[in-house]
Amino acid sequence: xxxxxxxxxxxxxxxxxxxxxxxxxxxxxxxxxxxxxxxxxxxxxxxxxxxxxxxxxxxxxxxxxxxxxxxxxxxxxxxxxxxxxxxxxxxxxxxxxxxxxxxxxxxxxxxxxxxxxxxxxxxxxxxxxxxxxxxxxxxxxxxxxxxxxxxxxxxxxxxxxxxxxxxxxxxx
Amino acid sequence: xxxxxxxxxxxxxxxxxxxxxxxxxxxxxxxxxxxxxxxxxxxxxxxxxxxxxxxxxxxxxxxxxxxxxxxxxxxxxxxxxxxxxxxxxxxxxxxxxxxxxxxxxxxxxxxxxxxxxxxxxxxxxxxxxxxxxxxxxxxxxxxxxxxxxxxxxxxxxxxxxxxxxxxxxxxx
DNA sequence: TAGGGTGATGTCATCAAGTGACATCACCGG
DNA sequence: CCGGTGATGTCACTTGATGACATCACCCTA
Numbered sequence: 001x002x003x004x005x006x007x008x009x010x011x012x013x014x015x016x017x018x019x020x021x022x023x024x025x026x027x028x029x030x031x032x033x034x035x036x037x038x039x040x041x042x043x044x045x046x047x048x049x050x051x052x053x054x055x056x057x058x059x060x061x062x063x064x065x066x067x068x069x070x071x072x073x074x075x076x077x078x079x080x081x082x083x084x085x086x087x088x089x090x091x092x093x094x095x096x097x098x099x100x101x102x103x104x105x106x107x108x109x110x111x112x113x114x115x116x117x118x119x120x121x122x123x124x125x126x127x128x129x130x131x132x133x134x135x136x137x138x139x140x141x142x143x144x145x146x147x148x149x150x151x152x153x154x155x156x157x158x159x160x161x162x163x164x165x166x167x168x169x170x171x172x
Numbered sequence: 173x174x175x176x177x178x179x180x181x182x183x184x185x186x187x188x189x190x191x192x193x194x195x196x197x198x199x200x201x202x203x204x205x206x207x208x209x210x211x212x213x214x215x216x217x218x219x220x221x222x223x224x225x226x227x228x229x230x231x232x233x234x235x236x237x238x239x240x241x242x243x244x245x246x247x248x249x250x251x252x253x254x255x256x257x258x259x260x261x262x263x264x265x266x267x268x269x270x271x272x273x274x275x276x277x278x279x280x281x282x283x284x285x286x287x288x289x290x291x292x293x294x295x296x297x298x299x300x301x302x303x304x305x306x307x308x309x310x311x312x313x314x315x316x317x318x319x320x321x322x323x324x325x326x327x328x329x330x331x332x333x334x335x336x337x338x339x340x341x342x343x344x
Numbered sequence: 345t346a347g348g349g350t351g352a353t354g355t356c357a358t359c360a361a362g363t364g365a366c367a368t369c370a371c372c373g374g
Numbered sequence: 375c376c377g378g379t380g381a382t383g384t385c386a387c388t389t390g391a392t393g394a395c396a397t398c399a400c401c402c403t404a
Contacts, residue, residue, distance in 0.1 A: 013360065024383055029362065062343050099279070100272035107275055125312050129337045132308040140300050165301045169341050171234050186390065196354055201391065 004039070005087060009095040036101040039088060043105045047112055050074055054116040063122050067134035070113065071158050074138055079154030082146065089146050110135045137162050176211070177259060181267040208273040211260060215277045219284055222246055226288040235294050239306035242285065243330050246310055251326030254318065261318050282307045309334045 003012040003020060014035055018025045032038050053073040057066045078085070092098040113131035122130065141161040145154045152160075175184040175192060186207055190197045204210050225245040229238045250257070264270040285303035294302070313333040317326045324332075 014362090015360085025361090026363090026384080027382055030382080033362095035361075063340055064343060096276065100276045103275040103279055104268065104272045107271070125316060125333055125336055126340050128312050129308065129333070129340050132312065133305065133337070133341055136301065136304040136308060140297050140304065144297060161297055161301070164297055165305070166341055168235055168298050168301050169305055169338055171236060185388090197390090198355080198392090199353055202353080205391095207390070 001039070001088065001091070004091045009035075009091060009098060036098055039092065039098060040101060040105050043109075046074075046077060047109050049077060050109065051112055051116055054113060059120075063117055063126055063130035064133075066117065066120070067113070067130050068162060071134060071138060071141075071162065072155060075141075075153075075155040075158045078142065079145070086146050106135050106139065133165065137165055173211070173260065173263070176263045181207075181263060181270060208270055211264065211270060212273060212277050215281075218246075218249060219281050221249060222281065223284055223288055226285060231292075235289055235298055235302035236305075238289065238292070239285070239302050240334060243306060243310060243313075243334065244327060247313075247325075247327040247330045250314065251317070258318050278307050278311065305337065309337055 003017055006012075012035075014025045014028055017035075017038070018028045021028070032041075050070050050073060053070050054066055057069045061069070092102055110131045113134060114127045117127035117130060118124070137158060141154065141158040144161070145151065145157045151157070175189055178184075184207075186197045186200055189207075189210070190200045193200070204213075222242050222245060225242050226238055229241045233241070264274055282300075282303045285306060286299045289299035289302060290296070309330060313326065313330040316333070317323065317329045323329070
């Protein structure tokens with residue numbers, strides 16, 4: 001993060017990262033598949049965390065209620081450290097490769113959620129639609145939250161964004 | 173496409189592509205920013221096409237009606253050549269870098285749609301939500317259409333998917 | 345028709361991202 | 375003290391990607 005902030009992502013070489021971390025480039029690649037992964041280290045953990053939330057939802061819950069519960073958990077997990085989130089997001093937003101990587105992490109999360117919904121008996125395409133919609137809300141809400149210096153907390157932003165989505169999609 | 177299908181994306185070298193096309197690797201990179209772009213050559217044109225559709229929608233149309241009109245146009249543009257689409261999609265789906273690139277193309281489209289909606293006076297976050305939701309429908313419908321050998325046409329699939337989305341998001 | 349401009353292409357050199365093969369080192373248990 | 379094991383380093387190599395420069399084909403005009 002230091003180097004990426006100091007000189008930009010592309011201008012930073014793996015050799016430099018390794019040097020600053022006190023190891024070799026070869027070793028770096030034993031821990032991270034590539035230069036981008038550094039910024040997404042926690043995403044697998046987050047995904048597991050959210051999957052547990054999904055599975056903890058009551059049997060009676062509708063697909064969107066399950067998604068809403070997952071978003072609540074996501075908000076508390078992501079909603080700390082706004083300053084750090086902002087810095088990380090600013091690095092990501094200024095580089096195409098990193099945006100690509102971010103999108104695929106979210107796509108992976110979405111696929112996992114859809115799979116979880118299917119395991120609960122939700123048929124296609126409803127499972128995919130609910131999961132993808134949830135990720136849309138997550139993304140839009142997170143973006144708004146990160147860009148406001150001292151606005152509402154993330155949970156609140158997510159809830160109002162989800163409400164907004166319902167209104168927008170059904171308005172005729 | 174030939175080479176990517178024959179030996180897979182990663183196993184294909186730019187030198188080989190260039191040779192088969194009768195030119196140099198250096199020249200290849202003058203036409204395509206990188207190895208992945210070959211498969212997304214038409215995406216800029218498609219985006220412009222859809223933006224014109226967005227701008228052609230009547231002033232009275234609600235955000236989701238505009239999106240729905242855009243999806244109609246997208247369906248007729250993408251809905252030809254199911255066989256070619258299937259082959260292309262199969263190459264993309266078997267490689268992570270290509271999936272990343274596909275996602276960012278769709279993200280770019282989504283951003284353009286949101287911007288277009290904003291120009292029409294739709295406020296945030298409604299513009300982003302409507303645009304992103306539209307892309308979700310596009311993606312889910314396209315995936316289903318491509319995986320069915322002789323199913324309904326893409327326009328039909330898109331319409332039913334959009335209906336499904338409305339039901340899923342509002343069911344309680 | 346010679347000559348000059350222009351755009352497309354090729355050649356060469358170079359850098360950085362990855363990866364495989366193998367050596368080495370630190371530490372742990374017996 | 376020794377052998378094993380996992381982490382790290384070294385080296386060599388491939389490939390993607392880019393800058394600098396040469397060349398070629400073609401067209402326009404004096």
